[in-house]
Amino acid sequence: MLSFFKKKSPEVEVPMNDQHNQSIDIGEDALLRELGYKDTLDLRETIFDCLRRIRDPEKPCTLEDLNVVYEEGIFVLPPTKSNVYCVRVEFNPTVPHCSLATLIGLCIRVQIERSLPHNVKLEIYIKKGAHSTEDEINKQINDKERIAAAMENPNLRELVENCIKEEE
């Protein structure tokens, strides 16, 4: 938990002499350092740190306890040409017909977006073979319009907020 908050403090080295051509090919390592990470593993750990605390919508456990999220399921992909990192998160629903898989997918997205102090492009997927309607759910939880509308639905939003709120 603590390691995650540490990342937010600006121990960032911004190359001073680079200001005139910042957008030109600054390289992956430099980009990571600018965002405050040592390397891609560090970014992965940071993301896992925020996901492990999400509570299961039904059971009194966290997603980490239930092995729904796990560090090896987080893949840091190459950044876009405009220097935004792409991250793929795989999760494993507890049962193949889990009716709450969509809600869990939504919680994962919202939690990452709120926790990271920078933009990231997210792809959230169910572990291959882990759900009877995985293609359908994968499509739904990666459709930005549906996600935006879902978060404006007061009931759904409350469900998400309850799963991701900080433990007291």
Place this chain on the structure above:
Amino acid sequence: MTGKLELVHILEGHKGRVWGVAWHPKGGTFASCGEDKTIRIWSQNVNNQPTTKTILSDGHKRTIRHISWSPCGKYLASGSFDATTAIWSAVSNEFECNVTLEGHDNEVKSVSWNKGGNLLATCSRDKSVWIWEVTGDEEFDCAAVMNSHSQDVKKVCWHPTEDLLASASYDNTIKIFRENTLDSDWECINTLTSHDSTVWSIDFDSTGQRLVSCSDDKTMKIWQVYPPGNEEGIVTPDNIPAWKCVCTVSGEHTRAVYDVSWDKTTGLIATACGDDAIRVFKEDPENSSKNEPTFNLIAKVDGAHSQDVNTVSWNPKQPGQLLSCSDDGTIKIWKIVE
């Protein structure tokens, strides 16, 4: 690449994601809408700097997804996640919302006026496409409800000259609708399949003989219509024109393509992409034919916005001027230089 897209203006004002931008039919003025549930009307001042003239904030309770001007420019329709469509009328310089169209079960995703301005189409996550008829001064009647799509309908777009409506859907297809002259019922006459995922947007060329579509499958496709008795010998069952995919542009976009705009004067096609880039394509006159066109990328701006680009729109009166908006909360005006 033979062209360059130059940034002319960056406009801020919306809070949060900007979903839609739409030029007034006379150019000059445009409207924008977004997550902050407001519509902004922008006009250029004496220095050509666009500024917000009006903010319309009391029409919708949730995100405003899409807006569209009537061809006469007197009305603006807005579709919202609150399941309603609002009709705003411009009285002198003031905008008033006097009509709210209700009927969809949930989010309205797109609104579009036909060429004559007497029909308005709306579509929704409820899988339906509705056609509203303007029956009088600010009076609308529902003329048809089409339930042909099996999933959300993302976009509706009228043909530039005929009362032919195209719709794009989460079910990976595009459908074409027209009124049956015998019983005046609206019906789906074509289903265009080729995309592998959600079709986010569509637009016709100036003649209406071609349609461009863009998708979550990262491609852009060009469709050509073949009327009954066409010389190519394309079969047209029941004398219904056939639409065929004649070109697929793949390998250019690296994430979902959210919008596409076909410039009616220059013939250029612009795309808005989830990889934050704006791209401009042009038909290659030397390597193209009606049935096998080639479209080349002539300009591309990586990081056109700092997040997903949601909409692109060519100015109908000023060829080569492009409007864009993004999740980053900004609106930008660009100029293509060839």
